[in-house]
Amino acid sequence: MRVTPQNRLDGDPSRALRAVRVIAPGRLHIGFLDLNGSLGRRFGSLGLTLERPVTRVLMENAAALAASGPDAARAEKALKCAAAEFGLGENVKITVEAALPAHSGLGSGTQLALAVGVGACALSGKAIDARDVAHALSRGARSSIGLGAFQGGGILLDGGKPVSGPRRQPPPLLSRLPIPEAWRILLIFDGGRVGLSGGDEIQAMEELPPFPEALADHLCRLTVMAALPAAAEGDAIGFGRAVGEIQRRLGDHFAPFQGGRFTSPDVAEALQIIEADGVPGVGQSSWGPTGFAVYGDAAAADAAAHDLRRRFSDRPNLVFDVVRGNNHGATIDLAPALALGATV
Numbered sequence: 001m002r003v004t005p006q007n008r009l010d011g012d013p014s015r016a017l018r019a020v021r022v023i024a025p026g027r028l029h030i031g032f033l034d035l036n037g038s039l040g041r042r043f044g045s046l047g048l049t050l051e052r053p054v055t056r057v058l059m060e061n062a063a064a065l066a067a068s069g070p071d072a073a074r075a076e077k078a079l080k081c082a083a084a085e086f087g088l089g090e091n092v093k094i095t096v097e098a099a100l101p102a103h104s105g106l107g108s109g110t111q112l113a114l115a116v117g118v119g120a121c122a123l124s125g126k127a128i129d130a131r132d133v134a135h136a137l138s139r140g141a142r143s144s145i146g147l148g149a150f151q152g153g154g155i156l157l158d159g160g161k162p163v164s165g166p167r168r169q170p171p172p173l174l175s176r177l178p179i180p181e182a183w184r185i186l187l188i189f190d191g192g193r194v195g196l197s198g199g200d201e202i203q204a205m206e207e208l209p210p211f212p213e214a215l216a217d218h219l220c221r222l223t224v225m226a227a228l229p230a231a232a233e234g235d236a237i238g239f240g241r242a243v244g245e246i247q248r249r250l251g252d253h254f255a256p257f258q259g260g261r262f263t264s265p266d267v268a269e270a271l272q273i274i275e276a277d278g279v280p281g282v283g284q285s286s287w288g289p290t291g292f293a294v295y296g297d298a299a300a301a302d303a304a305a306h307d308l309r310r311r312f313s314d315r316p317n318l319v320f321d322v323v324r325g326n327n328h329g330a331t332i333d334l335a336p337a338l339a340l341g342a343t344v
Contacts, residue, residue: 001118001130001151002328019060020122021097021333022115025326026050026106027149027156028185029286030243031250032142033219035211037163043171044160046223046246047145049153050185051324055100055111059119062093069096071112078116078137085136088124103194105285110146113137115330118150122332130330131169140170142205148173153326155179155231157223179325180234184301188271188291188308190264192317201287211253219246236296240281243294247283254287263288266318270308277304298322 026049033044057075067076075094083090094116100108117133134140134147144158147170157175162168222242230238251261262268262284271282274293281294295301305320312318 001330001332017061017123017125017334019058019335020119021056021058021335022119023331023333024055024057024111024115025149025153025330026053026055026100026108026111027145027285028290028292029105029107029143029145030283031219031246033223033246034160034216035208035253036213036216038213038216040163041160042163043142043158044220045143045145045156045158045171046227046243047143047149047156048179048185049149049156049326049329050106050187051326052321053100053106054098055096055108055115056098057112057115057119058095058097059116059123060093060095061123062091065090065092065094067094067096069094070099071096071102071108074109074112075116078113079120081137082117082120082133086121086124086126086128088120088126092120092123101189101191101290103287104189105288105290107146107149107286110134110139111150113139114147114150118330118332122334135169142171144170144173148176149326150330152176152329153179155228155325157228175228177228177231178327180231180236180296181324182234182297183236183325184295184298184322185325186274186293186295186301186305186308187321187323188267188293189319189321190267190289190291190317191319192266193264193289208253208257215249215253219249222246234296236294237280240279240294244275244280244282251284258287262291264291266312266315267291270312270318270320273308273311274304279304295322 028048030046075096100106102108117137118130121128130151140147145156148156155177158171159174160171227239227242271291275282279293284291301322305322308320
């Protein structure tokens with residue numbers, strides 16, 4: 001996380017916070033690596049943090065709890081949960097200034113919960129680690145990619161969860177690599193569809209067919225011996241080849257519950273065009289419908305987005321955006337005297 005330096009409290013109790021603004025990044029969940037669990041741990045995730053879209057929440061001390069803006073109900077629920085867990089006051093005005101699109105595969109629930117929970121702790125003068133906030137707000141049940149994106153961004157790998165035992169902290173983060181500055185991510189949004197969530201997601205995870213141990217071996221090897229080394233060397237093509245293979249294998253496994261390898265047929269068509277043009281790193285984040293493609297330079301990504309906008313001009317449900325990676329995680333702006341009108 002990046003805290004605005006000029007607004008740090010530096011331990012001075014006379015400068016009580018009046019407002020906190022938290023900007024939390026979206027992320028791509030590229031895939032689970034081991035749904036077999038024969039080694040005693042299950043899931044394990046690979047992900048990537050995005051420059052945008054973001055969740056942006058302004059929190060101010062107030063006479064009573066109030067929440068407004070997109071996803072205000074979820075923000076209010078997160079505040080009440082954090083207040084009960086950490087002994088915080090509930091007299092907070094929450095303004096959700098921007099929210100990640102819900103059920104789109106970008107981690108909207110986790111980023112909003114962390115933004116509100118961490119913001120509430122900061123507003124109350126309590127230094128609570130984001131990992132403890134995630135655990136208290138029941139985020140990170142299977143993956144720590146959203147938490148890792150919030151804490152520091154980058155390309156992320158977590159170690160999954162034990163297959164048995166009590167509910168524990170979110171999975172341990174095993175690797176965080178910086179996203180090369182030259183890379184760009186082409187995002188494909190389908191505003192006409194949503195991915196699985198809530199009870200439907202839980203049911204789907206319970207009813208998935210057995211995951212072959214050999215497939216888990218293959219995905220883990222692709223991650224550790226291909227995707228991560230390529231990222232460390234700035235090789236977008238090598239990284240993309242590994243990611244594309246992971247996506248194909250997982251997409252086929254999840255196909256019975258999402259209507260095919262990808263949730264959105266329109267996104268699938270766009271990804272097919274991108275792949276045919278020689279870009280191997282294509283896929284869908286989590287349950288979708290958001291699709292992505294990894295490019296090694298901005299010019300190629302911008303040209304592809306321009307071409308796709310032309311090709312799909314008759315489908316207003318599709319939006320194409322080219323973004324950078326995020327290597328710092330969430331931004332927390334602290335205001336001891338005034339609201340934060342000019343800090344973003």
